[in-house]
Amino acid sequence: MYSEQVMDHFMNPRNQGRLLNANGIGEVGNATCGDIMKIYLFIVDSVIEDVAFETFGCGAAIASSSMATELIKGKTVDEAWSLSNKAVAQALDGLPPQKIHCSILAEEAIHAAINDYLRRSDLPERKE
Amino acid sequence: MSEKKCIYMDNAATTKTHPDVVSAMLPYMTEYFGNPSSLYDFGQTSKKAVERARQQVAQAIGCGPEEVYFTAGGSESNNWAIKGVAFANQKKGKHIITSSIEHHAVIHPCEWLVSQGFEVTFLPVDEYGIISPESVAGAIREDTILVSIMFANNEIGTIEPIPEIGAICKEKGVYFHTDAVQAVGHVPINVDEMHIDLLSLSAHKFHGPKGVGCLYVRSNVKIERLIHGGGQERKRRAGTEHVPGIVGLGAAIDRSVSLMYESNMQIQKLRDRLIEGLLTIPHSRLNGHPTNRLSNNVNIMFEFIEGESILLLLNQYGIAASTGSACTSASLEPSHVLVACGVPHDRVHGSLRLTLGEETTEEDVSYVIEILPGIVKRLRDMSPLTPDELRSKK
Numbered sequence A: 001m002y003s004e005q006v007m008d009h010f011m012n013p014r015n016q017g018r019l020l021n022a023n024g025i026g027e028v029g030n031a032t033c034g035d036i037m038k039i040y041l042f043i044v045d046s047v048i049e050d051v052a053f054e055t056f057g058c059g060a061a062i063a064s065s066s067m068a069t070e071l072i073k074g075k076t077v078d079e080a081w082s083l084s085n086k087a088v089a090q091a092l093d094g095l096p097p098q099k100i101h102c103s104i105l106a107e108e109a110i111h112a113a114i115n116d117y118l119r120r121s122d123l124p125e126r127k128e
Numbered sequence B: 001m002s003e004k005k006c007i008y009m010d011n012a013a014t015t016k017t018h019p020d021v022v023s024a025m026l027p028y029m030t031e032y033f034g035n036p037s038s039l040y041d042f043g044q045t046s047k048k049a050v051e052r053a054r055q056q057v058a059q060a061i062g063c064g065p066e067e068v069y070f071t072a073g074g075s076e077s078n079n080w081a082i083k084g085v086a087f088a089n090q091k092k093g094k095h096i097i098t099s100s101i102e103h104h105a106v107i108h109p110c111e112w113l114v115s116q117g118f119e120v121t122f123l124p125v126d127e128y129g130i131i132s133p134e135s136v137a138g139a140i141r142e143d144t145i146l147v148s149i150m151f152a153n154n155e156i157g158t159i160e161p162i163p164e165i166g167a168i169c170k171e172k173g174v175y176f177h178t179d180a181v182q183a184v185g186h187v188p189i190n191v192d193e194m195h196i197d198l199l200s201l202s203a204h205k206f207h208g209p210k211g212v213g214c215l216y217v218r219s220n221v222k223i224e225r226l227i228h229g230g231g232q233e234r235k236r237r238a239g240t241e242h243v244p245g246i247v248g249l250g251a252a253i254d255r256s257v258s259l260m261y262e263s264n265m266q267i268q269k270l271r272d273r274l275i276e277g278l279l280t281i282p283h284s285r286l287n288g289h290p291t292n293r294l295s296n297n298v299n300i301m302f303e304f305i306e307g308e309s310i311l312l313l314l315n316q317y318g319i320a321a322s323t324g325s326a327c328t329s330a331s332l333e334p335s336h337v338l339v340a341c342g343v344p345h346d347r348v349h350g351s352l353r354l355t356l357g358e359e360t361t362e363e364d365v366s367y368v369i370e371i372l373p374g375i376v377k378r379l380r381d382m383s384p385l386t387p388d389e390l391r392s393k394k
């Protein structure tokens, strides 16, 4: 059902855990729908120096979080903001149709974490 | 890793067709391919085989062979029982009673009947998934034509008080149907003693082939046809008989009913050991009834983690199981059964069902008890919901 990429990121998740020095944290989803994703960012001079994730959810949710953190690590805040769920799914060599919503959570969690950082820095939040 | 194990603990989903059942079926796919409706001898060989299977089913559930109708499985039997009774008796009334934990093959026909102008009461269950006979009695009205309550639940294994519910229906003069798909071959059944008027069963749940089952219909029950066409099954269910499947069903039901007692003793011991072993994991709980449950069913909920990821990791160790998590269901809805039992949504996602079988060994159980705590810990370390005291020290 899942691609080798998905299974690899599920079995060996990258950047999993908490980031104690995080200056932007975003959590999306809820336990009712079955997936919760939490992204920790450590941003210095508008660059994502470090990133970590915690996920409650299915294989696709865990793999999407892992892949998304890999894709934004070392990138600027702007670049990270524009990471789409499509790009995450593509990097995972595709997701089953009913699992696309899990990759959307990854995009949303990154947006929430960036906005948390902007709020903490007294900067205006971003919309789309 | 060495050679990959294969530990099948999903016997509620389906069972392995027993080799003896396969050998009973084979000749009817090769030599004896005749149509049971044909007059010549070798059509009659097929007909005899079908009638022998009918006899085997009758003996297993304590009915007459003329009350057994072969179908394409549990889903068809449930659809036929519910729609067939509804349409044949709508002059008397349009009210049906069922429960909120039925299989979708009962719930969806009932919901469809609502769209056709019928009224359906979905009875609640207690925290163990038990439907109280009193609630059935209280729900029966003047215009009630059918009560449909499952014999045993497929997810949590809870066995319902069928004889008591049957007695109430008999007293009130309402037909009583039971979806016994998970019970046949695992729980002793007698349709007369239990006052059952209609009963669904499916061969692949007791080591028979897939795609064949039957509906028992007590001789006085008024029921419409579901499948119109030829005159098979005494003009009540059209279609050339699935002879090899029917022969397999007969052989399988015969075999499992005669082995039931021994097999239950053995499986239940393993089940209890597995439950005990898994409940040592902190923040875990048994779903379903502690004692009124199928001898093969283990359903445990682990807090803070999600079921599909448990299944994927178990699969890495060669263990096949199932979950009530929304993420694995096509509808993305969490298990309606666990929700009806009052399990909070977030915990429903963390439920794991392991259903044992004849081939399950002590070693299999030990292996699962050994592997699962590590899987739970690994996923809890990953989850934002896990409290600090349950996390690994870094």
Ligand SMILES: Cc1ncc(COP(=O)(O)O)c(C=O)c1O
Binding pocket: B012, B013, B072, B073, B074, B075, B076, B078, B103, B105, B150, B152, B153, B154, B179, B181, B182, B202, B203, B211, B212, B213
């Ligand atoms: C309780 C129950 N009813 C009905 C069915 C449907 O049976 P079948 O797969 O033979 O259509 C199942 C099997 O999944 C079941 O567990």
Ligand SMILES: [Zn+2]
Binding pocket: A034, A035, A057, A058, A059, A060, A061, A099, A102, B327
């Ligand atoms: Zn998911």
